Amino acid sequence: MKRRTFLTASTLSIAGLSGCVGDTEYRISNTATETSLDPLSLSVRLAVADATIEQPAALTLTLENTADDPIRIRSYGVWPFGVLALALSPTPGEDTWKTTLFSPSYETTDRVEVDRGGSSMSLDGEPITRPLDPGESVSRRYELRGDDLPSTGTHYIVEKFDGRASRYSRDDDWETLEYQIRLSIEEKRRLPM
């Protein structure tokens, strides 16, 4: 190989690596919510779309009581949504990897303990039950750190711990707080190359 060809090839190889040698960053390009919670209304607002090295992406989940009566909501760890995660399926199996979503509300309670990266978590087994009055709404912020996310594609918000889904009740029967929040996540590139 000629020296000039070698130099050109080497330089282009390194140039091709630029942007690849850093960590992958992500962008939430779309959110969609499906719920069948008759007396309750659930909405998602994308507060920060980009999960970059500087900041996590952030979602604000809001639950509103649209009924005329108070509704009791029972959750584990933090109220009213519990500890949430992302999964590639809306109904992940027990062994499926779930990417932990972090919430500032975890910091305000000793019922949830989580370390950086979500590799170690503990959750208090005693549920929290509180009423949501008519017309009242409650919002919680959840954050997605880019270094925790394994891949791009469609992800669903699910309960981090199996059997610990939030429930609600208007009388004595408890119903699961069923909803499907779908996030479309794509790779974000810093350099246009």
Add this chain to the structure above:
Amino acid sequence: MRWSPLARSEYRTVLTSKGAWILALLVVLWGFRPTYAGWDAVGRNITIGYIQIGVDLFLPIGALLLSYQSLIGERTTGSIKFLLGLPLTRTQVLFGKTTGRFVGVGTAIVAATLVLAGIGLLEHGTFGLLPFLGTLVATLLLASAMVAVGVFVSTVTRRTVTAATGVFAYFFVTLFWSRIVTSLYTAVTGIPVNPYDAPASGPLFLALRLTPDGAYNVLTNWFLDVGNSTELFHIVYTKLAPGVSVNAFVVEAAFDGGGPWYLHPALSLVVLLVWVVVPVALARRVFNRGDAL
């Protein structure tokens, strides 16, 4: 200074070569590496970390390749007869060559540093001026040390191929320096060295930081305030994070407290200065006494 025209000529030789600008390009392309660990470690000063990453890998070999032919090239073409015919002492010829090559390499590397700083400024915002200036000075010191080694190799060898072999030998020794040091340490003391849990040995840690690139990393990590180590800044941060096991030699992880006085990061400045002064002094001795042709 009578040797300044020679230095200017060398400076122009470096800056008009493709090599200097390929070096600058490689430093920028390799250095710009946004990582979560890097941001967690130093925040907006990650821009300064980009300079450390790019310079650590490419400046030593780049500066050597741009300076090892400074005298051997004159010998093989015969133009050294013209050079020695100038009204300059041999010491002045050597200083002119070294200074000119250093200013050429330094200009290219400062350009690369400023480009990385500009990219970092646009991507992440403002960063610390003092750590940046400190890193810039350390980068120029590393450049001058590598040029000094390159000129030394060029002075003591008689054939270009020998000089090139010397350059690559130096490069590979520094590349595998930590393995060489840990193997020697184990052979002498009988204590095995596990980089995941390194022994609190002052001489071991001192030996690890005696190479120019090791001393450069210690200095720049000091400016970035991440820890006392020859590793890149984000690796030092990861090593010192609780619950993480990394194969890196970091003083704070091995010693309770800061370790012995001679491991203070500021002393790496002395290591770099020694790498500038000693090769130039040896080259001067050889060039003045030997047959220059």
